[in-house]
Amino acid sequence: MKQLKLTGFVIFFFFLTESLTLPTKPQDVDDVSVTKKFIEENVGYITIIAFAQYIQEASFEEVEMLAKAMTEYRDKCLADRTLPECSKLANDVLLENICAMEGLPQKHNFLHCCRKIDVERKLCFLHNKKADVGFLPPLPTLDPEEKCQTFKNNRESFLNNYIYEISRRNPFVFAPTLLTVAARFEEMTKTCCEEQEKAYCFRTKAEHFIQYLKALSSYQKNVCGALMKFGPQILQSINTAVLSQKFPKIEFKELTSLLKDVSSKYDGCCEGDVVECIHGRSKIMSHICSKQDSISSKIKGCCEKKIPERGECIIYSNKDDRPNDLSLRETKFTESNNVCEERNADRGNFKTEFLYEYARRHTELSIPELLRIAETYEDLLGECCNTENPPDCYRDAENRFNETTEKSLKIVQQECEHFQNLGKDDLKYYYLIKLTKIAPQLSTEELTFLGKEMVIALTTCCTLSEEFACVDNLMDLVLGQLCGINENRNINPAVDHCCKTNFAFRRSCFEGLKADKAYVPLPTSQGLFTFHTDLCQAHNEELQRKKDRFLVNLVKWKPELREDKLQSLLTDFTKVVATCCKAEGPAACFSEEGPKLAAKSQAA
Template sequence: MKQLKLIDFVFFLFFFTESLTLPTKITQKFIEENIEYIAIIAFAQYVQEATFEDVEILVKDMVEYKDRCVANKTLPECFKLPNNVLQEKICAMEGLPQKHNFSHCCSKVDFERRPCFFFNKKADVGFLPPFPTLDPEEKCQAFKNSRKSFLNHYIYEIARRNPFVFAPTLLSVAARFEEVANTCCEERHKVSCFQTRAAAVIQYLKAFSSYQKNVCGAYLKFGTKVLNFINIAVLSQKFPKIEFKELTSLIEDVSSKYEGCCEGDVVQCIRDTSKVMNHICSKQDSISSKIKECCEKKMPERGECIINSNKDDRPKDLREAKFTDSENICQERDTDPDNFFAEFTYEYSRNHPDLSIPETTAKHLKIEWVSVFIWNQTDKCSFSYLIRLTKTAPQLSTEELISLGEKMVMALTTCCTLSEEFACVDNLVDLVLGELCGINENRTINPAVDHCCKTNFAFRRHCFEGLKADKTYIPPPTTKDLFTFNADLCQAQDEELQRKKDRFLVNLVKLKRELTDEELQSLFTSFANAVEKCCSAEGPEACFNEEVVIFHFY
């Protein structure tokens, strides 16, 4: 299994800290040379109940297909995507779709069929027989008699029991197990050798299985946005001197590979993974000073070198203060929120290489509530939040929206005075969102909000973060006094005055949800100026009657 060892260089990329030059032609050659192992993994993951004999039939068919296309690339079948070809061949196996209940997938074609096969996978593998075990002497004898057959069986068994693990990881597991067998079969005490060395391989598989399932779960449920923050955090910690522009370019390559890897397209996963590795090593001078020697090594030594390389030295000009010192922080956030939060994660991660990835990536979920809440900009951020909340859930009463807005501001002002501000915000924001969602499961606001209220608790804040204005909302008919102002405004003080201003803002947003934040800000400023002007006038009522003309826009 000499070729299989070549894949040992790919597994660490799934933490996005890998770095190898692997041009397209080399990638294609690697796929062709390892077509048997790739076909075993794909088949065993898609149809976990299939026997090894079934797998052998498909492998033979795929090898013949590969040979035909290598000999003549102009054949019509050679223009198809490899994953589509593989699924077509699985569906063509007599009686197999009916026997294992995936006929409904075979009735679909191409890109509709792939997710069907994916969702047919079973995470609970209790229906499979126990993992076959052999006495170490028997195991070693089988290994010596036919390494290929021994390792094919091993890949088949681990793939069907780990249907969501990326193919390069499974290939690496098999390569590692081959090394264990090489060593232990020469040892006198084979039992203890296998127990010790094989345990490390299994632990490696479990770690990657857990990570990849979580990552793909987030990707399939929430898209690439969450993954981008994870990738930004990992790469920024490993390569702190990388420029943000270069990082965003790399993230595009990293994110693009998830569709294939997460949905089980083995060949596309390998190709996209190779593209990322090539990207990193081709820009190594601007990414890290620690990987130069690694990128010059040959396979597979380069992979282990990259894995064991240290995090690069932190630059001296790190700029985390940018997110606490800027007077325009809310404007920057609102202008391009995705880029704003991405850059914050980038700066925060390379400033804090000691934090775990979950602790780093978790910050982007809270940054909207904390980092933009600067003391001298409380009113601006409160204004922004109230607009957003009203646009998102206009069905709520004006008073409830104001109350929720007040509680959010209270949470922020409370937490920003504490050393553990992020943990504080975690707890208090969850309470506010919990109140928004309500205790009763039957509470209905609108489909988008209801979805976020019912989604995975860990992702609830992120779900709300991505909500847009509810375009289905039809505001009630306006009443004559909705925007009628009088001298009573002049008697209100502090909190009472703020509530009156908030009430004006919420009603304005409900009525004119199509207005931009800037237009709303302009109208709100006009209202505040009118209040100040008229309350200072000798005749406030007459002044209000004159000024109210500007609000007859509805």
């Protein structure tokens, strides 16, 4: 990837926006032509990402065909920019080309989108994306030697194929993130193909950028889901909380200016407009580094670096120090006599300012908790501003905030107690059972993934001093993945209510959910107890995945069973596998033991 050298930059733990790491000088960072040039030079890669995300079923050959068409379009417009077709938006041209590919709309069932125009067509393609990619074949794996030979023989096709495979499996991940992962994949391939122990090298190095992709994917889906379901105001609140915590000395006026850039870029990124997304990311980086003195004392050294090093530097920069003159309380919002008048004059700006002031004073709180407090304050003023003496009413605000935080803290403490008492495996089974009972409509793959993510969150956070913020942030991201991005994702009424009614309080909403009583379980076990000898060849990790799938499918078949009974049947399954894999004839053993376990489960 000659021109494809990208890196990431992050604001706090969950505010993730990548920048183009182009070979340019610091003073050139706000030069729009740099970004434009990058897009022109990488139109093939960008086309592959957009097409593979929009039409996940499309073959690699079909994707390459469109990439070639878009490259020809670029060359034509570079030669003569006055041509009528060269004035169109890049995403419109891309969708037009997708729709113009003979037989493709009918083959992959998106003809209805091609009959729409402009925004309606773009949104149709967006809603056509599928977060659950279980319908795709397993990600192709090559022997390390074969991989290195393929890379050596045809580097461009090798990288194109990787971008295609990773993009269609991550349809909602922003294009710059995927380009970053692809660039790291290329660097890894170059390095590992020089090593003696190629397999070990690939295995260890891949873990880093896979985690990078997972972290950004989780955050982006969460934020875009919030934007799609609740509109731009919730996005404004999230960004306000994150920026104010990271940069506590930033002036409110400067924050609101930065928020305009940050919030607007999500429109393109969340809607899948890859070109607009790249433009938006570049603009934010320019803004931050051009105003660094008034934003943070921690990023000065980062912004003096050239762009390739600058992004990573900002990622790992610490939160700025809280200004010495910043008191722990801003009395303007709880003790002033004019609160209701100021609120009524401009409610949106008033809420943003409150969140800004509270977040920069409370860097120990999670982003979801800050949003809950802002909403608690808004509800309180809704009550107080209709009383005869509002100041007497809202002076109790701090107590309300503390009550809200205590409730959230109690949930986190209970979760960490589960972690301490159950251990990693039993904790996972606990969440697999819980999730499957409340959302049995989800696929087995998705449920096992979500259960694993919850365990990772608690394992990561429950031993840290900042346990509360860490757990609350990460668990909220898992719920964001459960709720999904598209408006047309419906699970069941109870889950939909938690996902769509109140973004800030969905954690507590999910805590109160019980098993879906309206769910009609599978009429039969559908091969659940038909075991094969491949169980004996499965390594530890693969065997664990099979156990997880068995448990989830067991709950889908028998949702009325108590947790202890389900755990007992899982233990029986493990014993059957251990016994039969030691037997002289594993297949015969499985044929005998499978029906016994099925009968026991049926009678439970």
